[in-house]
Amino acid sequence: MNKVVSGADEAIRDIEDGMTLMLGGFGLCGLPEKCIGALVKKGVKQLTCISNNAGVDNFGIGLMLQNRQVKKMISSYVGENAEFERQLLSGELDVELIPQGTLATRCMAAGYGMPAIFTPAGIGTEVAEGKEVRNFNGKDYLMEMAFDADFAIVKAWKGDTLGNLIYKSTARNFNPVMAMAGKITIAEVEELVEPGTLDPDHIHTPGIYVHRIFKGEGYEKRIEHKTVRQKGSENTI
Amino acid sequence: MNKVVSGADEAIRDIEDGMTLMLGGFGLCGLPEKCIGALVKKGVKQLTCISNNAGVDNFGIGLMLQNRQVKKMISSYVGENAEFERQLLSGELDVELIPQGTLATRCMAAGYGMPAIFTPAGIGTEVAEGKEVRNFNGKDYLMEMAFDADFAIVKAWKGDTLGNLIYKSTARNFNPVMAMAGKITIAEVEELVEPGTLDPDHIHTPGIYVHRIFKGEGYEKRIEHKTVRQKGSENTI
Amino acid sequence: MLDKTGIAKRIAKEIKDGYYVNLGIGIPTLVANYIPESLDVILQSENGLLGMGPFPFDGEEDPDLINAGKQTITMLPGSAVFDSAMSFGMIRAQKVHLTILGAMEVSENGDIANWKIPGKMVKGMGGAMDLVASAQNIVVAMQHVNKAGESKLLPKCTLPLTGVNCVKKIVTELAVLDVLPEGGFKLLERAPGISVDYIMKATAGKLVIEGEIPQMVL
């Protein structure tokens, strides 16, 4: 059960031009920083990236966009990225915007071996165009297909050498559902431990879903919108 | 957020004749013992019970069967119960046998607001009779409907007063998916703690799914098949 | 005429004890400041958290703990973290009692448009389409008229829709209105100092006025 690789470069060694990748994270939170760095270094191109967001100009998937590696983004929200906007308007980049819950559930469907799901999200909107609508119990639902990704790349807090993963706080987000959904799943973790160290009841992603794992060094964990309150402030938000 | 009730009797106070209940547990493991006891005491009848198994003659749902409270069982395996067999053969009891994964996923579908799911389980068998078959990517799937249960009754290890639940070991089984699926969800726990005691990253069932919670006293946790090995034995199983 | 704070204060009155609430970005986020402490209310953040607390004190922010607006936040005791699929699962299954979000336009049959303006860069719908298609109870926080002075409460939305037949209530700088099941905006309350006549002129969709319209109490 040799899942441990030396680092991001080895983990992504066989990702090739034109492949479809899932990348975990919400905004800049819970991003697989190290694998994104390795993908930029490798320079692999024409990628389709399924990720809730597209990073910012100089962090996250934004780095791959600046390097012109992305052919298509499948996301729910992409609004923080000037280079993204430039490439989209110039026609260099294709984008498919889908509701966030649909994005998450299409990942889960792949991981659960369900070819399609029904969701009310997008009924009566342009998202429904060309899709099958079906009424159950008086309510309309869209049929949406499970994703089909060559690789899923996720970031966890702790992992063991068998691939079991534990996420921290809201850095969990899309990572568990994408981890289930890749034909090959790569996990980068802050702490890599021996089997038996993690409590079996605390595992979020069972190792069966994870094919490669490595410990990333020196996570930057950039904050997109630092918001704080003053001590003694009446308002909480 | 007053979810704490005094005990099983109060928790099930408004369960009425003819209702549909989900009951967690696999075999006798992770069963809501206390609520089953209260249901037997209350004597509510004509119930439809969705549960993976039907208990044994003198424990679990078997107690409700002996008390003639069950009109219909929806289960995947019911083979450990002589009274069950007697009632079934005499026509007193109706049973719907469905594949275990279909059972679990129809619960999850209800909890996830998905009216139907697709599964290959049962294709080409009598389980498929009368159901819609649909081909995706060259493989046939059955469309199966989300369950619709009046109450879900689950057993957890620890819970807090906001309804957050943590299960222990394989006593988890169907409990989390049923907890999500009830119109009203009742949780019985071995330890009931204050909010802030449980690590938010360790919660299996978020409190939003749980409407009533209480601490059960003196769990019997009967073992169905005690299997042990001898020290020094070569065979592990 | 209410300012943003006033709109947030008025919406806070829609929240009842024991509610699970999802707050959108913008004015809805401000609502959290005005929920009475006597109420037990739990905020859901659709990136995967129940029990969202206030912003952290400076220096205590955690990059792994953000809300759906990507702001650093805190967790209250009794919080639970989950993945994005479960988060939208509980939204679709209507476990969230109240959803508060902004809008560009609302139509008199409850359609909402809040994600896309043709000709402008589209940022995406995020979780808005899931929320409006699923929620039992949707309150919209919005300006009654746009910067050009045109009503945003319309017979029919002109912008691409986010969802149909979903908005139940609207709170603007001028008024509180219900969207009637049979169509039409039913005027419930006036903002302090605002006349019914003023609201009529600012409302392009069908406005239903019955009896005396009280002034809001904030």
Place this chain on the structure above:
Amino acid sequence: MLDKTGIAKRIAKEIKDGYYVNLGIGIPTLVANYIPESLDVILQSENGLLGMGPFPFDGEEDPDLINAGKQTITMLPGSAVFDSAMSFGMIRAQKVHLTILGAMEVSENGDIANWKIPGKMVKGMGGAMDLVASAQNIVVAMQHVNKAGESKLLPKCTLPLTGVNCVKKIVTELAVLDVLPEGGFKLLERAPGISVDYIMKATAGKLVIEGEIPQMVL
């Protein structure tokens, strides 16, 4: 002719390093005893566990820790627990490399019947229909003939089916056979002391014999 232990030993040879394996009740459970220690193999129990270990020592059994056969078990280091929906999710998504289960009948096109005998009390299919409909690689452990001496390897199953076109390999007390994609049981190995002729007589379905058939090595 093999006994149950012999069948389990032979099936153990189908397991490769790095495999996740689901073992059914009966002979399949015994297979766990014969997996070489040099192989890293993880057992899945469909009630929600990866990393199933041996039975506990007497007095160390935990009522909260059982396998799909409801037997008390242990967990090995690196185990993970999950709910029933995820368990069958990973089965449907073909993350489990090998499924070993028993059967009453197998047909020459790979159909399997193992859950119901008309006229007898039906206990239920448990997880068998999910497993056979989903698994990439299914090995059946069964007796070649029933107690009446009739073959259980048939042109067509007579009992209600559990799944269709799914069995890849069969190990019996007499032989190892592949189910050919185009139909037919291809004889691969003979049990010690069993002749090809004996196997032919015990097999009602189409038997494909090519060249010399080696004797099993256990």
